[in-house]
Amino acid sequence: MDIINNLMIGFATALSPANLAYCFMGVLLGTLIGVLPGIGPVSAIAMLLPATYALPPVASLIMLAGIYYGAQYGGSTTAILINLPGESASVVTTLDGHQMARQGRAGVALATAALASFFAGTIATLILALFAPPLATLALKFNSHEYFSLMVLGLVGSIVLASGSLLKGVGMVFLGLLLGCVGTDVETAKERFTFGIPELSDGFGFVILAMGIFGLGEVIRNLEDQRVREVVSRKIAGLMPTRTDLKRMIGSSVRGTALGSVLGVLPGGGAVLASFAAYSLESRVAKPPEGFGNGAIEGVAAPEAANNAGAQTSFIPMLTLGIPSNPVMALMIGAMLIQGIQPGPLVIQQQPGLFWGIIASMWIGNMMLLVLNLPLVGMWARVITAPYHLLYPAILVFSAIGVLTISNKEVDVYFMALFGVLGYVFAKLECEPAPLLLAFILGPMMEENFRRAMQLSQGDPTSFLTRPISATLLVIAVLGLLTAISPAISRKREEAFKEQP
Amino acid sequence: MPNPHKLACVTLAVLSLGMATAASAAYPEKPITLIVPFSPGGASDQAARALAAATSARLGANQIIVVNKDGAGGLIGSSEVYKAKPDGYTLLLARVATHTTVPAVREVPYDPMNWAVLGMLETNPVTCATSKDKPYKTFKELIAAIKASPEKITYSSAGPGTILHLAAVMLIEKSKIGDPQKIATHIPYKGGGPAALAAVKGEVDFVCQSYNEMSAHIKSGALRALIVLGNERLADVPDAPTSKELGIDGMEIAVGWSGLMGPPGMDPEAVKFWVSLLGEVKNNKAWQDGVKRLGSVPSIWSPAETVSFMKNALEKMKQIAKELGIKL
Amino acid sequence: MRNPKDFWAGLLFLGIGGAFIAVALAGGYELGSARRMGPGYFPVWLGGGLSLTGLMLAWRGLATSGAPIGRWALMPLGLVTLGTILFGLIVNVAGLAPAIVVLVLLAAFASIHFRVSQAIALAVGLAAISVLVFIKGLGITVPVMPHVLGY
Known part of the structure; x- marks a missing residue:
C-alpha cells in the first residue's frame, strides 16, 4: 500500500539520529518557553527561528514543528496550574483544568492533557497521512459565506459555555463582540473606539485580554479572603489518572480529536474554534458527576485533544497548498522559503522525504512530549502547593513580561492591568468570562465575513442558504440555539453547571 | 515630561568626565535594534532577517537584533524609530506602506521624507x-x-x-x-x-x-x-x-519595497558605516540568493537614488489618491 | 434590591452598551443598511443588545433574590493594578530589574503574610531569574537596569 510506503519513507527520515535530536530539542525548548505565561507558539517560534537557519531543511522544519506543539503543550500547563491561558486554545482548558488543580488534582489534569494530546496527535498524524490532499480542498471551499455561518455556529456554542445564568452568558457574548469591534474596520479602514490611541488601531490583543481577565482577575480574587480560604488544596490527590479517569477521557478525546482535525484545516479561524467547539460539544454529550466547570476531566481531555489535532491538521493547507492557516504556519512558510523549499502541491512529489518526514516526526514529537512531561507532572503539581503569597508575585511578573514580549509595547501591560480589574469585577458579579473571550475572537471575523459576503453576492441575504456548506452550518446553529433556549434543556444545563461553591 | 533617558545620559556623562576614552570607540559598539513595523513572517520581516544574517559576520558581537513592533499599518514601529535617539542604534525596516502608500492617503505622525535614508534593500x-x-x-x-x-x-x-x-x-x-x-x-x-x-x-x-x-x-x-x-x-x-x-x-x-532608515539627524559616522556596509551586502552572493528565493529582487541602492525614487513615488501616489478621492 | 449580583451586572452591561452606542454615534460611524453595513452598524446593534440584556438582568436583580456580593478586596485590587501599571512605566525607561522589584514589592504587600525581608528576597530572586531567562536567554530587548548603574 502506498500509505505504508510513504510512512516508511517518513520514519526513515524522522528516525535518523540527527533529526531525532532536533525533534527533541524543538519539543523541549517549545515546552520550556510555552510554560512561560503569555508566550505562545507564535512568539516561541519567532524567537527561535534564527536558530534554525543553519540547519538542513528537514531538520529545521522538524525542529520548528516540535517547538510549535511543545509550546502549545507548555501553554496548557500554565493554564491548568495558575489559570493563565497563554493563547486562545488554552482558555477552555482553564475552566475545568484549573478547578482540578485547586482540588489537588493538578497532576491528573496535566497527565490528562498530555495523554489526550498524544492520542489526538496519533490520530491526526494518521489523518494527515491518509487524507491530506482531499482535506486540503475543504480549505478552498470555505469562502466568506461559509466562514460567517461557521462563526454563527461558534457563537451559539459560546452561550452554552456559560455556566450559571443564561442571561449573563448572553450579556458576556455581546460584551465580547463589542470589545472585538475596537480597532480598524477592515472594509472602510475607519478606526472604531480607538480614541486616537495608535496602539488600539489593531484592537486589543487576545492574550492580553485573556491574561488580564483570567490571570490577574484570579490573583486579585484569591487575595480577597486569605484567612478563610486556602487557594489550592495542599494535599495532592494522586498524580496519575485512575482507571475511571481514563475511561471518562476516552470518549471526550475521540470527539475532541474529530472536531479539531476538521476545524484545524480551515485557514483563519478554524483552529481557534477547535478547543471551544470541543468543550461546547462535550458539555452537551458527556455527563460528568461533578458537572462542567467544577473540575470535570472531560473538560480537559476534549479541548486538549481538539487543540492538538487542530495544530497538526493546520499543516495540511500549508504543506499541500502553501496556505498559512494561522500565524505559526506563516512563519513556517517563511522558514521553508528561506531553506529554498516552495510550499505547495509540489512538495509531496518532489520532496517526499521532507513531507512524510515532517508527518512522521510529529508523531515522534508527540511521543517525546509525553515521555518528557509525564515525569514532570509531579514537579509541576508541587509548584502550585508552594505558599500562595510567594507564588502570586511570580505569576504577576511572568504575566507582565509575557505580555510585553508579544509585540514589545508597554501599553499592552496597562491594558492587561485594566482587564485584570474587569476580571475581578466579573468574578464578584459571577459573570463567566469564557463566552466573552470566544465572542471576542469570533466577532471581528463574523462581521468582516458577513459584510464581505453581502458585498460579493450583491446584497442578497439568501446566498447564505443557497450555498450547501453555509446552509448546513446555519441549520446546525439554529438547532443548537433552539435546544439552548428551550426550557427543559436549559434546566438540564443549569444542573450541569451547578454554581460554584 | 523630562526624558529619563537623557537624564541618565547626563548623569553618566558627568560621572565619566575624566575618562574620554569611551567617546573614541568606533560605531557600532553595541548591538543594533532593527525595528520591523509589521508582524513576524511577512515580507518586511524576511527582509530584515536576511539583512541581519548577511551582516552578522561583519558586525561580530554587535549584531542586528530584529524586533517586530507591528500595528496601525506600520505606523507604530515607524513613529517609534522616528522619535528614537539618532545614535544609529535604532533603525527602521521601512516599507512601501510606511513611506509611500499610507502617507499618501492619510495623516502620519512623521514626515516620510525626513529620515536618515541608508539605502534601498529589496523591491517586490x-x-x-x-x-x-x-x-x-x-x-x-x-x-x-x-x-x-x-x-x-x-x-x-x-x-x-x-x-x-x-x-x-x-x-x-x-x-x-x-x-x-x-x-x-x-x-x-x-x-x-x-x-x-x-x-x-x-x-x-x-x-x-x-x-x-x-x-x-x-x-x-x-x-x-x-x-x-x-x-x-x-x-x-x-x-x-x-x-x-x-x-x-x-x-x-506601484512596487513593494523594503529600505533601511534611521531617525532624522542620525549620527553621520553611523550613516557612513551603513552606506558602506550595504555596499558590501550588495555583492554578497548568499544574501542575493536568499532574497531571490523569497521571490524578491535584490536592490541595494544608494541613499540618493532611494530618496529620489521615494520622492517621485510619494508625489505620484498622493496625486493619484487626490484625483481618485481616496482619503482615510 | 434583592439580588445585587444580577442588578449590578445588569447596570454594568447597560452602561458599557450605552457607552459603545454613544461613541459610535458621536464618532460619526456610518450605519449603512443590513445589505451594505457601515462601520457603525454592527457595534450599534451589539450595544443595543448588551443594553437590553443589562436592563433585563437589572430588573431580575430587583425581582428575584440572591446572595450578596461580599466585601471588595480593594487593597489587593489597587496594589496589583498599580504594580502592573508601574511595571509598564518603568520597564523601558529604567529596566527590567527595577520594574520587577517595584511590582513584586507592591503586590506582595497585598498579602496578609507580607514580610519585608521575604518580599525583598523574592523581588531580587525573580528579577535575577527574569533577566537570565528573558534577556540573556530569549534575547528580548529591554534594558536590564538604569544606564547610570552602567550594566
Whole structure:
C-alpha cells in the first residue's frame, strides 16, 4: 500500500539520529518557553527561528514543528496550574483544568492533557497521512459565506459555555463582540473606539485580554479572603489518572480529536474554534458527576485533544497548498522559503522525504512530549502547593513580561492591568468570562465575513442558504440555539453547571 | 515630561568626565535594534532577517537584533524609530506602506521624507493574477471582461489605501475603461495573505500584489500571473508581460519595497558605516540568493537614488489618491 | 434590591452598551443598511443588545433574590493594578530589574503574610531569574537596569 510506503519513507527520515535530536530539542525548548505565561507558539517560534537557519531543511522544519506543539503543550500547563491561558486554545482548558488543580488534582489534569494530546496527535498524524490532499480542498471551499455561518455556529456554542445564568452568558457574548469591534474596520479602514490611541488601531490583543481577565482577575480574587480560604488544596490527590479517569477521557478525546482535525484545516479561524467547539460539544454529550466547570476531566481531555489535532491538521493547507492557516504556519512558510523549499502541491512529489518526514516526526514529537512531561507532572503539581503569597508575585511578573514580549509595547501591560480589574469585577458579579473571550475572537471575523459576503453576492441575504456548506452550518446553529433556549434543556444545563461553591 | 533617558545620559556623562576614552570607540559598539513595523513572517520581516544574517559576520558581537513592533499599518514601529535617539542604534525596516502608500492617503505622525535614508534593500514587483479556473488568460481579456460587465468583476486587497488597492485602481484608470473605483468592485481583506487566498479560491476575480507574497500560488499553478507592473519582466514568471510592454506607462511606482532608515539627524559616522556596509551586502552572493528565493529582487541602492525614487513615488501616489478621492 | 449580583451586572452591561452606542454615534460611524453595513452598524446593534440584556438582568436583580456580593478586596485590587501599571512605566525607561522589584514589592504587600525581608528576597530572586531567562536567554530587548548603574 502506498500509505505504508510513504510512512516508511517518513520514519526513515524522522528516525535518523540527527533529526531525532532536533525533534527533541524543538519539543523541549517549545515546552520550556510555552510554560512561560503569555508566550505562545507564535512568539516561541519567532524567537527561535534564527536558530534554525543553519540547519538542513528537514531538520529545521522538524525542529520548528516540535517547538510549535511543545509550546502549545507548555501553554496548557500554565493554564491548568495558575489559570493563565497563554493563547486562545488554552482558555477552555482553564475552566475545568484549573478547578482540578485547586482540588489537588493538578497532576491528573496535566497527565490528562498530555495523554489526550498524544492520542489526538496519533490520530491526526494518521489523518494527515491518509487524507491530506482531499482535506486540503475543504480549505478552498470555505469562502466568506461559509466562514460567517461557521462563526454563527461558534457563537451559539459560546452561550452554552456559560455556566450559571443564561442571561449573563448572553450579556458576556455581546460584551465580547463589542470589545472585538475596537480597532480598524477592515472594509472602510475607519478606526472604531480607538480614541486616537495608535496602539488600539489593531484592537486589543487576545492574550492580553485573556491574561488580564483570567490571570490577574484570579490573583486579585484569591487575595480577597486569605484567612478563610486556602487557594489550592495542599494535599495532592494522586498524580496519575485512575482507571475511571481514563475511561471518562476516552470518549471526550475521540470527539475532541474529530472536531479539531476538521476545524484545524480551515485557514483563519478554524483552529481557534477547535478547543471551544470541543468543550461546547462535550458539555452537551458527556455527563460528568461533578458537572462542567467544577473540575470535570472531560473538560480537559476534549479541548486538549481538539487543540492538538487542530495544530497538526493546520499543516495540511500549508504543506499541500502553501496556505498559512494561522500565524505559526506563516512563519513556517517563511522558514521553508528561506531553506529554498516552495510550499505547495509540489512538495509531496518532489520532496517526499521532507513531507512524510515532517508527518512522521510529529508523531515522534508527540511521543517525546509525553515521555518528557509525564515525569514532570509531579514537579509541576508541587509548584502550585508552594505558599500562595510567594507564588502570586511570580505569576504577576511572568504575566507582565509575557505580555510585553508579544509585540514589545508597554501599553499592552496597562491594558492587561485594566482587564485584570474587569476580571475581578466579573468574578464578584459571577459573570463567566469564557463566552466573552470566544465572542471576542469570533466577532471581528463574523462581521468582516458577513459584510464581505453581502458585498460579493450583491446584497442578497439568501446566498447564505443557497450555498450547501453555509446552509448546513446555519441549520446546525439554529438547532443548537433552539435546544439552548428551550426550557427543559436549559434546566438540564443549569444542573450541569451547578454554581460554584 | 523630562526624558529619563537623557537624564541618565547626563548623569553618566558627568560621572565619566575624566575618562574620554569611551567617546573614541568606533560605531557600532553595541548591538543594533532593527525595528520591523509589521508582524513576524511577512515580507518586511524576511527582509530584515536576511539583512541581519548577511551582516552578522561583519558586525561580530554587535549584531542586528530584529524586533517586530507591528500595528496601525506600520505606523507604530515607524513613529517609534522616528522619535528614537539618532545614535544609529535604532533603525527602521521601512516599507512601501510606511513611506509611500499610507502617507499618501492619510495623516502620519512623521514626515516620510525626513529620515536618515541608508539605502534601498529589496523591491517586490507587483503582479496581477487570477485563479487558474477563471477564464481570463491575458490581461487584455481581464480588462475586456471588466468593461463588458461593470461592477461584476471583483478584486481583493489588504484594505483601502494599501498598495494592492492603489495598484489595481491605477491600472484600471490607465486602461481608460471607466470610473476606476466603480467599474470593478474592490473587496478588502484583513491582510495580504487572505487577499491572495481569496483569488486562489476564486472568491474574487483577481488580485494585484507583490509577487513574493504570491509566489507559492503562482509556482504551483493555482494562480495565473497576467501582468507584471513596471518595466522589467520577472525571472520567475517569464511569460507574464510588463505593463510597459502593454502600453501602460508609469506603473513602476506601484512596487513593494523594503529600505533601511534611521531617525532624522542620525549620527553621520553611523550613516557612513551603513552606506558602506550595504555596499558590501550588495555583492554578497548568499544574501542575493536568499532574497531571490523569497521571490524578491535584490536592490541595494544608494541613499540618493532611494530618496529620489521615494520622492517621485510619494508625489505620484498622493496625486493619484487626490484625483481618485481616496482619503482615510 | 434583592439580588445585587444580577442588578449590578445588569447596570454594568447597560452602561458599557450605552457607552459603545454613544461613541459610535458621536464618532460619526456610518450605519449603512443590513445589505451594505457601515462601520457603525454592527457595534450599534451589539450595544443595543448588551443594553437590553443589562436592563433585563437589572430588573431580575430587583425581582428575584440572591446572595450578596461580599466585601471588595480593594487593597489587593489597587496594589496589583498599580504594580502592573508601574511595571509598564518603568520597564523601558529604567529596566527590567527595577520594574520587577517595584511590582513584586507592591503586590506582595497585598498579602496578609507580607514580610519585608521575604518580599525583598523574592523581588531580587525573580528579577535575577527574569533577566537570565528573558534577556540573556530569549534575547528580548529591554534594558536590564538604569544606564547610570552602567550594566
